[in-house]
């Protein structure tokens with residue numbers, strides 16, 4: 001099978017703000033028709049990478065290749081819509097910016113309203129929407145002109161589980177129509193469903209690939225116990241604590257668990273922090 005065409009690529013990208021490194025030698029490809037999910041804790045570099053893809057942040061070294069601005073749809077970490085306009089007016093405004101008019105604009109707008117589950121709120125001001133509805137409107141606005149590259153900064157943060165289903169359907173449909181999608185998320189269950197994952201921490205890529213590839217590449221052993229042997233290598237999962245043994249061979253009789261994405265992200269982030277104490 002040939003590799004799908006990359007619509008956007010970051011090659012060895014590094015970005016600093018003053019003495020703070022936001023991205024350190026990051027290489028990521030966003031293929032047509034696929035969803036790449038960026039995960040990682042606060043300050044991992046997710047927003048900076050997304051802003052680099054849309055041209056809002058220039059790399060200090062390395063390069064970005066991406067379609068022209070006209071072919072990109074971007075939902076930033078901000079509100080993503082105009083508070084003083086209604087749902088319909090917001091969609092009309094972005095449609096107009098991208099040259100959509102007449103019946104085509106009406107069809108796309110009404111289709112977007114349905115897909116986003118915003119029919120009941122179509123004539124409501126954006127400022128009067130719930131946080132989740134507002135996020136869905138922002139995503140609908142970013143994809144209205146059917147961009148080749150769709151860049152979404154935490155589209156589902158603050159969105160209730162039912163609305164997250166609407167949002168995820170909108171994103172999957174955009175990818176099925178051929179868009180290359182790169183998005184950040186704090187919900188790891190959501191990230192597991194994306195075709196590709198990029199796990200960032202402190203501006204570095206800890207691991208990337210499909211969920212299967214990430215699981216296969218993960219080394220070491222994770223155990224579960226009420227009381228961990230080394231608290232600094234452990235974290236709470238449910239009522240127990242999981243503990244990471246990077247070299248394998250746990251020094252405990254505790255039960256071994258099959259790691260999920262949450263375990264993998266935490267274990268890899270912990271390893272990095274133990275290697276490189278924060279300055």
Ligand SMILES: Nc1ncnc2c1ncn2[C@@H]1O[C@H](COP(=O)(O)OP(=O)(O)OP(=O)(O)O)[C@@H](O)[C@H]1O
Nearest residue numbers: 017020021022040041042043044045046047048049
């Ligand atoms: N405009 C800026 N000026 C100074 N520092 C910045 C700026 N933007 C980002 N940073 C710093 O760069 C690092 C990466 O931030 P970034 O916003 O990309 O992370 P993130 O993974 O999106 O996390 P969060 O979800 O908390 O925004 C952080 O240390 C942040 O403080």
